[in-house]
Amino acid sequence: MDFKNSKTMHNLMNSFAGESQARNRYTYFAGIARKAGYEQIAWIFEDTANNEKEHAKVFFKHLVSYLGEEPTIVDVQAKFPVVLGNTLVNLKASVGGENEEWTILYPQAAKIADEEGFPEVAESFRQVAEAEREHEKRYQAFVNNINNDTVFKKPAKVKWRCRNCGRVIEDASAPQTCPACKHPQAHFEVCAENY
Incomplete structure (x- = not known):
């Protein structure tokens, strides 16, 4: 299949955009956590933001490898969360976003990439999904710690x-x-x- 006419190209671009905006959102969340007295949670948000940057880079490199060096405009059709609450609200939103990535979005994108003949892209989606599973797990642990008053x-x-x-x-x-x-x-x- 021609990459420019593939769903895989759009999935990569949407995923690049999604990871990029998640990185910024997590950076904002880190500042809120730090102001609330949660240094470790702030660090986890910053660490995850850096992970998301690397995920975006993985997806962007696939785009560049198929589209070449000439500038190409790719339309982004995706929904992104808008939230900026207290640390607990931000953690819960992060749990939801990470869960959707590893349970729905990236497995579907991997399946489509396989069907369209882009196995290396499919594998990237599967591997990034595993990282997102771990992100959800640690965010959920902090939700539990705040709810149970066991942070400190x-x-x-x-x-x-x-x-x-x-x-x-x-x-x-x-x-x-x-x-x-x-x-x-x-x-x-x-x-x-x-x-």
Whole structure:
């Protein structure tokens, strides 16, 4: 099939646009989380924004590889969420968006790309969908933590790490202030020992 007449071209362009706008939205959400005292959540939004930039790049590279170096205008026909609430609202919106990408949009786009004879594009959609699944998972974990008031306290002792200076403290709750660098509780996260 001719790429310029394919649904795959439009799916790639819509996905490029979707990932690009998600990146900006997550950057906005990070600022709101930071102002609310959620440094780790702000970092997760920023990290995910960077992931979305890379997803957009994957899709854009496919477009360029098929369309060549001459400028080409491709129409975008897609719906994008408009939301800018508090951190919980923003997390819930993010869960919904990530879920739609990995359960509906990208699997459908992969199927179409396979049917139209673009297996490498189909594989990119499948791989990016797996990343989006993980994004949904961690956003949902933070929704649960806020709803259960367990962002800075847990039912049992855990290791809390100051994201500013690295001080680790074992307790059920993160300290109000880091004893080492004096940064507020907002800078603590559960210490992940994945090394």
